Amino acid sequence: MxxxxxxxxxxxxxxxxxxxxxxxxxxxxxxxxxxxxxxxxxxxxxxxxxxxxxxxxxxxxxxxxxxxxxxxxxxxxxxxxxxxxTPPTPLPGVAAALATLRSGGVRVALTTGFSDDVAEPLLASLGWSSEPGGNLDAVVTSDAVPRGRPAPYMIHRAMERTGVLDVRKVLVAGDTAVDLLAGTNAGAGEVIGVLTGGVPREVLGKEPHTRILASVAEVPEVVLAGVA
Structure with a gap:
């Protein structure tokens, strides 16, 4: 699970x-x-x-x-x-996917190569937060770790902040090669490439992964069906 x-x-x-x-x-x-x-x-x-x-x-x-x-x-x-x-917006279906995962008992964290001064205003503009009552359980920026991706540290820090002990029960998803490498280096049980960032399937497919999906919007079906 x-x-x-x-x-x-x-x-x-x-x-x-x-x-x-x-x-x-x-x-x-x-x-x-x-x-x-x-x-x-x-x-x-x-x-x-x-x-x-x-x-x-x-x-x-x-x-x-x-x-x-x-x-x-x-x-x-x-x-x-x-x-x-051009203000950023949530990708189609993502906000609903995050809510579905959390309602199903899955904690949700965001990681980013941005530092706090970039990430915090961006999330605030979307109304996203890891504060009590927010729609996230943790946010980990590059400021929180000694090395960014492909190092696994942001994923491990997200585990620390959410109280998750078993990395095999962690799903990692991202749109770039280094996202997949970070998930693999972390030992995540599921490492998913998504195609919403413009990186072609054939490029992501060359990196270690467990599956490639069109979007994060498809993740709840994978997770809550008991596949992941």
Whole structure:
């Protein structure tokens, strides 16, 4: 029986219209460093400072701590502007899926490569919260762990915050390769790729997983049918 479902945010539970991709590319190219599309896809879903460090290096730049921090500030400002222009929304069927899981006794956590200063306003804009009476049981940002995905630490921190002891009873779902790698590294009993983030099935299919679904909206059927 699945006790905890851990979902990524942007592209998995939240439709943010590609703003993270655009802001991340902008934050690196702002300094005159080119960003290859394949490299950008590879580093999506990771801690954003780690992604900037890698993308600057891959583009031929020198990722000094100062440059990475400046890039993060550019990223945050650009992302806020894009979200103001086109506000994020829950992906179709996701809010109902989260409610169905919780009503069925499954705890729900969100994890993200965003830091608190980006994640908290985003969730607040949707009315989502892990506070008492909220629609979530835990939210784990990159600030809470020493390493982001593909490290398993955010998933394990979500287990800690929700009181789940057996990682085999944890389901992890996300829309990027590093989401699947993090779930696998954590030892999760179910590792699901979802296609709502724009990463093709054939790309996700190359990573370790237990199944690929069209959307998180399909997860309750998997879990509550006793399959997971």
């Amino acid at each position: 699945t006790e905890l479902a851990v979902f990524d945010m942007a592209g998995t539970t939240i439709e943010e219209h590609g703003a993270v991709y655009a802001a991340l590319r902008h934050s690196v190219e702002h300094h005159g460093v080119p960003v290859d599309a394949e490299d950008l896809q590879t580093w999506m879903g990771t801690d954003k400072r780690e992604a900037m460090h890698a993308l600057i290096r891959l583009g031929g730049g020198s990722p000094t701590p100062e440059l990475v921090e400046e890039s993060y500030e550019v990223f945050s400002a650009r992302l806020r502007a894009l979200y103001a222009e």
